[in-house]
Amino acid sequence: MRIQVINPNTCIEMTHSIGESAKKVAAPTTEIIAVSPDHGVPSIEGHYDEAISALGTLQLIKEGRENQVDGHIIACFGDPALHAAREIADAPVIGIAEAAFHVATLVATKFSIVTTLSRTRIIAEHLLHEYGFVHKCSNIHCIDLPVLELESNTEETYQKLLEHCLKAKQQDNIGAIVLGCGGMAKLAERVAQEIDIPVIDGVTAAVKLLEGLHGLGLKTSKWGDYNYPIRK
Amino acid sequence: MRIQVINPNTCIEMTHSIGESAKKVAAPTTEIIAVSPDHGVPSIEGHYDEAISALGTLQLIKEGRENQVDGHIIACFGDPALHAAREIADAPVIGIAEAAFHVATLVATKFSIVTTLSRTRIIAEHLLHEYGFVHKCSNIHCIDLPVLELESNTEETYQKLLEHCLKAKQQDNIGAIVLGCGGMAKLAERVAQEIDIPVIDGVTAAVKLLEGLHGLGLKTSKWGDYNYPIRK
Amino acid sequence: MRIQVINPNTCIEMTHSIGESAKKVAAPTTEIIAVSPDHGVPSIEGHYDEAISALGTLQLIKEGRENQVDGHIIACFGDPALHAAREIADAPVIGIAEAAFHVATLVATKFSIVTTLSRTRIIAEHLLHEYGFVHKCSNIHCIDLPVLELESNTEETYQKLLEHCLKAKQQDNIGAIVLGCGGMAKLAERVAQEIDIPVIDGVTAAVKLLEGLHGLGLKTSKWGDYNYPIRK
C-alpha cells in the first residue's frame, strides 16, 4: 500500500517531520510518500492561508492519482480542501483533524484540543461543528506560538505544549488530548509519556485509518457529491 | 459607494446577468462593478469547483481592495472563500447564500431553498449548519439542471424553477423561498410575481446588506480571525 | 421611505434617544418616526414587562399601518411581540436583537453581548437559541445597571459598558460586540471608537436592514403563519 501524505504548506522541514511521523506507525508493507506544494504558503495560520493552500493540495492529489497511490492524507489541522480532494480522488482521503477526532472518541468520552494560534481556534470549532464532535470536545487551548516555531524552536514549543496539555488534563474533565497541528506530530509521543493520558496526533491517526480503509476495500464514494467533478 | 460583485466562475454571461440584477436594486449612489476571474471553472457544481474558484475570487478581492471598493459580494451560492476573503478585505464581504438566509428570516419564520443540482445540496446543508439556519430551512429542492442552463436555456429553467417553487409553497410549511444559485437572480422577480410569496435572491439581498453595513460604518472586524493574514 | 421606530416602554427620553440614533444612520430619503406607548412599563427588565409591553407595541404597529409606514422597528432587545407584529403588518417588522445578531455575523465569526441586567440574560439566550445564533455568541456580559440608568446616568453607564466591552474583547475570542439594550444605541459609536472593534447596536442595524428590505421590495410574507390574524 502507498500513502501520499500531503503537507499543504511549503515548509520542507515540516513535510519531512510529518513524513517521519507517518513512517513510524505505518505497516511494514505501507510506503509513505510525503509531499508538499512548490508554491503556496510557508505555514497555514488562518482562513486565507487555507484557501490558498487548497490549490497546491489538489494539484498534489492529482499527482497522487497518476501515481496510483492507495490513499491520501491532508496533513493540516484545518483539513483544507478535504471535500474537493475526495471528488477528484477515488482512493480514500483523510484530513488529520477528522482523523484525530475519530480516534480520540474511541479511547475517551471527551477530549481537549491543544493547538497553535488563537486565531485558528475558530477553524477547529467549525470542524468540530461540521463533523459532529462539538459535545465530545471539552476545550481548545492555544499555545500561541507560530506554526513554524514548531520546526525552528522545538524545545520551547515542547515546554509550552506540555504546560497546556497538563492544564487540559487537570481542568477539562477529559480522557484524551488532540494535538491541533501537523507540526506537533513529532512531539506527540514525548508529551503522551510525560502526562500519561492518550495524546492523539492526526498524522499518525490518519495513516492507520487509511490502512484500515484499504484493508476493508473501501474507497471514496462515487455516488453523490463525491463523484468526479462534472466536466463542462 | 462602490460594490464589487464577484462571479466566482468564468461564465461572462452569468457575470453580466448577476451584475444587471445587482444594479436593479442598488441605490442611485451605488456603483456596481461586476467581475469574474480570467481563469477558473465555467460553473461551480461541487466541492472541487468551489475550491478552485477560491483562488480567482481572492485575486479579485485583492483587485477590489486596490480599487478601494466599499464592499464585496461573492455571488455563488456556496459562499466560496468567504472567510478567506474577509481576512484580506477591510471592506465588508458578503456571500449570496448567507445574504439570502438572513433576509429570508426577516420576512418569514421558515423558508425552503430551490437550487440547481442534487449534488450541491450538501453544500447548502453545510452552510445552513455553519450559519445556524438549520431549523429555519424546511426543505431543499433541486431542479437538476446544470448551472449553465440558466444562461443558455432560460425558459425551460424558469418552468422547472416555477414548478419546484410551487411545490415548496404548497408542501413545506414555509413563508418564503430562497433561490440557490447566482444565475437565478434574474428569474427571482418573475417567479415571485407568479407564486405570490417572497422569493429571495442572494445577489440582490447582498447588495442591500452591503449598503446597510456601509451606512452603519461597519467593516470586517480586524480583531481576531478576520485580521489580515500573518506575514511570514 | 418612512420607518416607525417603536420604543416598547413608556420612557420618553429613551424614545427620543432611540429616534436620534435611528436618524443618524437613516438615508436622506428615510423619515424616522419614533414612538412609544401611552400606557405600559417605563422599562423592560423581565418576562413580565415584555408581555405587558406587547400590547402597546401592537397598538403602535396598527397605527403605523394606518399611517402606511414602510417598515417597523421594535426597539427593545427582547424583540417583544415580534411574531405577532408581523401578522398584523404587511410592511416588514424587525426586532433590534435579531438585527444586531444578523449584522454582527456579517463582520465577525463570533460576537459577545453586553447587556444591562443579569435577570434578562435568559431572554437573550432564548433569542439566540430560537434564531439559530447560539454557536455565534461567545458570551453574555451584564453591567447590572437598571435600564433607566442609561438615560439618567449616562456617564457611569458608559464607563461600566466600556469596562465590560474591553473584557469581552480580551477574553471571548470574538470579532464584534453586540449591545443588548435599545438605550445603549447612543453610546455605541463612542464605545466602538475607544475599543476599536465593531460594536453593533440593534437600532441602527434595524434601520439599515429595513431600508434594504424596502429596496428589495420585500414585505412580511402573508403565506403561512405571518398571514393576517384569522377573523372570528
Next chain:
Amino acid sequence: MRIQVINPNTCIEMTHSIGESAKKVAAPTTEIIAVSPDHGVPSIEGHYDEAISALGTLQLIKEGRENQVDGHIIACFGDPALHAAREIADAPVIGIAEAAFHVATLVATKFSIVTTLSRTRIIAEHLLHEYGFVHKCSNIHCIDLPVLELESNTEETYQKLLEHCLKAKQQDNIGAIVLGCGGMAKLAERVAQEIDIPVIDGVTAAVKLLEGLHGLGLKTSKWGDYNYPIRK
C-alpha cells in the same frame, strides 16, 4: 389544594369543557377554578392572538394570587405568557404544551403532536425547540379545523382527530400522541381507547404535575429571572 385553570381565550364553552376535563383527574382534595378573561380573543390561532391573550392571562394570574390559589395552569397549547406569569406568581405555573411534552416522554421514547391549524404548527415547533423536546417529537399533524369547531362541531372534529391520530400511530415510529389544543382535552380519553396508545392531553397532565409540585412543596423559583418584576 386549589388550582386555577386559565383558558386564555374568551370562549366560555371551552373554559367550561377544560374545567370539566381538569376536574375529572383532580384529586378529591383539589379544587379546580376554571376561568377565562372578560376581554381578549375568542380563540387563539396565531402569534397575534397569543400576544393579545397574554394580558388577560396575566390579569387572571394576579386574581389567582389574591385568591391564594396553589397553582396556575395556562390552558392554551402555545403556553402564552408562561414566563411572565411565573414572574408574578409564587405558586407554580404550568403551560399545557410543556405539561404534555413532559408527561409523554415518561411513557414513550417519541411522540407526535396532533393539533388544529397548520398556521400554528410553528408555535409548537418553537416550544419543542425552546423546551428541548425536538428530538422526542417525530411529527406534527394538523387537522385544519378552526379551534372553535372543537366546541360547535365535536363529532366531525373527533373523526378528523381520530384519523390523524391513527396515521401518526402507523407512520411516525412513536409510542404516544400529544393533543395540541386545550379544546381537545375532552376527546382525549375517547381517542385513546379507540387507537390504543397513550394519548396525552396537556390540561389533565398539568393538573397532576401541579398536584405533584404542591406535594413536593415546590414553588416557582424567586431566585433569578422568575423573581417578582422589578418595581420602577
Next chain:
Amino acid sequence: MRIQVINPNTCIEMTHSIGESAKKVAAPTTEIIAVSPDHGVPSIEGHYDEAISALGTLQLIKEGRENQVDGHIIACFGDPALHAAREIADAPVIGIAEAAFHVATLVATKFSIVTTLSRTRIIAEHLLHEYGFVHKCSNIHCIDLPVLELESNTEETYQKLLEHCLKAKQQDNIGAIVLGCGGMAKLAERVAQEIDIPVIDGVTAAVKLLEGLHGLGLKTSKWGDYNYPIRK
C-alpha cells in the same frame, strides 16, 4: 396506589433512607415499597457499576410486576436500565435523574446539578443530552465524595453539598438546583431551607410524577420500542 422504589445498589442503609424520603412526600393512599437487589454493587460510581446494577434492577422490576405495583422508580441518578425496565413493565417507570430534570424546568428556566464524583459527571451529561435538557443545565458541580459517604458521614457530606450549592446559586445564573444522587434525597430539604432556592431531589420528584401518571391512567406505551420483549 403502590410504588416500588428500587435502589439499584446493595447498600441497605441507602435503600432505607431513599424509602423514607419517598414516604415523606407520598400521598396517604400511596404505599412505598423500597427494595434493593441481593447481588450487585454497593454503590454506583461509573459506567460499569451501572451496567452491573441493571440486572438486579430488572429482576426487581419483574418482582414488582408480579406484585402488581402501580409504578416503579429507579433511584440512581444515572437512570440505569430505564428503557429496558419500561419494556418489561406495563406500569410506568421513572428514573430519578429524568424526574429531577423535568420538575426543575417547571419552576426555573435553568438549573445546575450538584453530584458526587467527577467521574460520573459524564453520565449526567449523557442523560441531559439524550433527554433534551442540555440548554437548561447551566453547570455540573461535583463534591467528590464517594456515594457511600452519604450514609456513613452525613454531616461532612452536608457541608460539602451546601458549599457547592451556594456556589452554584451565586455563579451559575440559575433558578434551581438538582441533587445528583439518590443518597442525597434526605439532605434536600435542609439544603433548600438554608440556601433558599428550589432544590430538587429526584426520588421525591419521581414519587409525585408517578402518582400523577397513575391519576391520569397513563401506563408505559406498549406500542413501539417499549412493547414487551420479543419472545424467541
Next chain:
Amino acid sequence: MRIQVINPNTCIEMTHSIGESAKKVAAPTTEIIAVSPDHGVPSIEGHYDEAISALGTLQLIKEGRENQVDGHIIACFGDPALHAAREIADAPVIGIAEAAFHVATLVATKFSIVTTLSRTRIIAEHLLHEYGFVHKCSNIHCIDLPVLELESNTEETYQKLLEHCLKAKQQDNIGAIVLGCGGMAKLAERVAQEIDIPVIDGVTAAVKLLEGLHGLGLKTSKWGDYNYPIRK
C-alpha cells in the same frame, strides 16, 4: 495482535459468521477470537435484550483481559455495555455501530442505515445522537425481519436487504450505506457489489479500527470516567 470479537447474544451460528467476517479483513498477523456468552438472549431486539446481554458481554471482556487480548469488539449494533467495557479493559474496545459510523463518514458526506426491526430504530437514533452523527445520517430503513432470520433464511434476508439498500441509494441523498446488525456482516460484500456504493459493516470496520489503534499504541484512557471501576 489478538482481537476478541464478542457476539453479545447466544446464537452460535451468528458468533461463527461474525468471526468469519472479521477474519476476512484481519491482517495476517491478527488473530480473531470470536466468542459469545453461555447465558443471555439468543438475539438482541430491544432495550431489555441489550441490558441483559451486557452482563455476558462484560464477563467476556474480563476473560479477554485474562487472555491479554489486544482489543475487544462488541458486535451488536446497539453497542451494548460499551462504556462499561472500556472501564474494565485497558485494551481498546469498539462497538460495531460506532465503527460503522466513523468509517462511513470517511468515504461519504452522508449515509443511511439499513437495519432489522422497526422497534430497534430508536436504539440507532440514540447512538447517532450520543456520538454526534445525527446530521450525517440521512435515514434509517428497517427490513422488519427478526435478527435470527439472518442465520436461518439468508436468501430472503438478502433480497429484502438489497431492496432497502437500493431504495436508500436512490432516495436519500447519500454516499454510503451502514448495515445495522452484526448478522448482516456476511452479506455486506455481496450487497456492495450489486448496488455499487460503499456498504459499511461494523464488524469488519471495527477490526481495522482496532488494528489501527494497536499500531498507534493507543489504549482506552485510564484518566477520567474510563478508569478502572472504583473498588468498594
